[in-house]
Amino acid sequence: MYIDNYLKSRGGFDFTNVQRNEHLFKDIGMKHPGYTKTGTTIVGLCFDGGVVLAADTRATAGSIVADKNCLKLHVLAPNMWCAGAGTAADLQHVTNHMAAKLKLQRLNTGRESRVNEVVTKLCDHLFQYQGNVGCALIIGGVDSIGTHLASIAPNGTYMYHPFYSMGSGSLAALGILEAKFQDGLKYEQAVDLAIEAIEAGIFHDLGSGSNVDVVVLTRGNRPDFRRNIRHYNQRNYLKQVPYKFEIGTTPYFSKLRFNIEKQELNEDELAMIVE
Amino acid sequence: MKISLAKEFDNKAHQPVAHTTSPIVTGASVVALKFRDGVIIGTDTLCSYGSMADFKDVKRIRQISKNTVIAASGDHSDFQEVVRLLGEINTEALQYDDGVSPTPRDYANYLARVQYQRRNKIDPLYLMNVIAGYYNGEQYLGLVDLYGTYIEAKTVTTGFANYFCKAIIANYWREDFSEEEARKILIECFKVVFCRDARAHDRIQISVINKDGVRIEDPIQVETRWDFQKFATKANEKLHTQ
Numbered sequence: 001m002y003i004d005n006y007l008k009s010r011g012g013f014d015f016t017n018v019q020r021n022e023h024l025f026k027d028i029g030m031k032h033p034g035y036t037k038t039g040t041t042i043v044g045l046c047f048d049g050g051v052v053l054a055a056d057t058r059a060t061a062g063s064i065v066a067d068k069n070c071l072k073l074h075v076l077a078p079n080m081w082c083a084g085a086g087t088a089a090d091l092q093h094v095t096n097h098m099a100a101k102l103k104l105q106r107l108n109t110g111r112e113s114r115v116n117e118v119v120t121k122l123c124d125h126l127f128q129y130q131g132n133v134g135c136a137l138i139i140g141g142v143d144s145i146g147t148h149l150a151s152i153a154p155n156g157t158y159m160y161h162p163f164y165s166m167g168s169g170s171l172a173a174l175g176i177l178e179a180k181f182q183d184g185l186k187y188e189q190a191v192d193l194a195i196e197a198i199e200a201g202i203f204h205d206l207g208s209g210s211n212v213d214v215v216v217l218t219r220g221n222r223p224d225f226r227r228n229i230r231h232y233n234q235r236n237y238l239k240q241v242p243y244k245f246e247i248g249t250t251p252y253f254s255k256l257r258f259n260i261e262k263q264e265l266n267e268d269e270l271a272m273i274v275e
Numbered sequence: 276m277k278i279s280l281a282k283e284f285d286n287k288a289h290q291p292v293a294h295t296t297s298p299i300v301t302g303a304s305v306v307a308l309k310f311r312d313g314v315i316i317g318t319d320t321l322c323s324y325g326s327m328a329d330f331k332d333v334k335r336i337r338q339i340s341k342n343t344v345i346a347a348s349g350d351h352s353d354f355q356e357v358v359r360l361l362g363e364i365n366t367e368a369l370q371y372d373d374g375v376s377p378t379p380r381d382y383a384n385y386l387a388r389v390q391y392q393r394r395n396k397i398d399p400l401y402l403m404n405v406i407a408g409y410y411n412g413e414q415y416l417g418l419v420d421l422y423g424t425y426i427e428a429k430t431v432t433t434g435f436a437n438y439f440c441k442a443i444i445a446n447y448w449r450e451d452f453s454e455e456e457a458r459k460i461l462i463e464c465f466k467v468v469f470c471r472d473a474r475a476h477d478r479i480q481i482s483v484i485n486k487d488g489v490r491i492e493d494p495i496q497v498e499t500r501w502d503f504q505k506f507a508t509k510a511n512e513k514l515h516t517q
Binding site: 160203 | 435438439440441442443445446463466467470471503504505506
């Protein structure tokens with residue numbers, strides 16, 4: 001039945017699943033799948049000569065921290081990175097997929113990737129799934145046209161910005177960005193501002209935490225990726241694995257020596273004094 | 276012989292009668308900070324009717340006594356009722372004619388009790404109240420919410436300012452600031468809130484309470500910048516053309 005419907009459709013939107021969905025919701029009582037928003041703070045901002053992306057490193061499953069140091073900055077192309085908020089699985093798969101598509105396009109055209117290419121591809125992909133693919137992305141890149149910072153919402157909206165933040169900690173980060181962003185920031189100022197915005201998310205949003213990752217993209221240079229550029233409340237004491245005890249750690253009363261080759265047992269001289 | 280009752284009991288459990296649980300004419304964020312010599316509190320001057328910016332020059336900071344001030348976000352009619360109730364306390368205290376008047380904490384405590392009682396009847400005064408005062412050489416700043424939760428704090432934010440301004444205050448405010456420095460932080464907070472809260476207004480009113488009493492200033496305009504390069508070059512139009 002599906003094939004018949006498919007062959008009959010003449011392009012445009014495909015409504016073959018509408019009947020099935022109605023049946024599932026009404027007759028079987030299936031619930032609409034909810035959107036799982038994982039806690040995150042990601043920011044991007046443009047500065048004089050490039051773009052900075054920054055992210056926290058906490059991945060949550062409900063109210064449990066699933067990963068204390070996950071990587072939310074993904075490589076799309078040598079000149080384009082993206083920061084992702086939303087469902088971790090969707091982000092990983094979609095960004096890998098896009099990176100592969102961009103690579104193919106680079107091989108086909110012989111040209112460097114552009115930010116608007118990946119924005120188009122992502123929007124087309126995400127719109128098809130009407131927001132059910134939980135990817136909220138901030139894409140930053142430098143290409144032949146200039147430096148760009150774009151944001152993509154899970155339902156396929158794109159917008160270009162001078163600065164932006166997404167995720168559950170986005171409002172905290174946006175407060176800092178709105179207060180302190182200016183045109184013409186220098187490299188280190190932009191990095192410091194991005195870090196401060198992520199810190200706002202880490203300390204004032206419960207869904208974000210752990211460390212800060214930053215990547216800076218500029219024309220003609222390799223991306224400056226600083227993993228865990230800031231970390232807070234690190235554990236100071238780490239258990240020594242494997243346990244190593246020096247000889248003499250434990251006081252002893254007597255010492256017997258058994259020579260395996262000669263099969264001889266000797267008693268050694270006097271014991272250590274037990275204090 | 277069967278006694279017939281005029282009204283039959285039915286065994287169905289009834290929901291408690293809920294009165295108004297959603298606000299109509301609302302005020303937006305309030306930000307209040309303690310500083311070295313007193314407390315500074317600010318609100319915008321807008322009351323929204325849903326998503327319409329209906330009343331643009333509303334005094335949302337009210338003086339209750341010579342050393343206390345109240346502001347609130349939420350339903351404005353409930354705010355007017357609260358101001359009336361606290362005024363009644365003042366009147367009662369005056370009638371004793373002994374020069375004793377309630378302290379800022381007394382007002383806040385009374386308000387917390389009133390809010391809690393109303394909440395128990397599912398008929399709340401839909402407000403996040405902020406009470407600021409200066410008594411006995413000490414600054415006072417308290418927050419009473421619609422459930423009756425009572426919190427004393429050094430900085431208070433309500434509404435969207437909770438999300439946008441907590442980081443700014445944590446990073447740039449200190450308890451030993453002078454009035455000028457605290458005012459700068461307050462105005463910065465309102466700039467940010469106006470940029471990102473769709474129900475905010477760029478006209479704000481500030482009030483300072485210190486040992487000299489209460490000073491509610493005239494409303495001022497908050498300046499905001501919209502001319503960033505990347506906004507001006509309309510980058511969104513380039514998507515499919517380049």
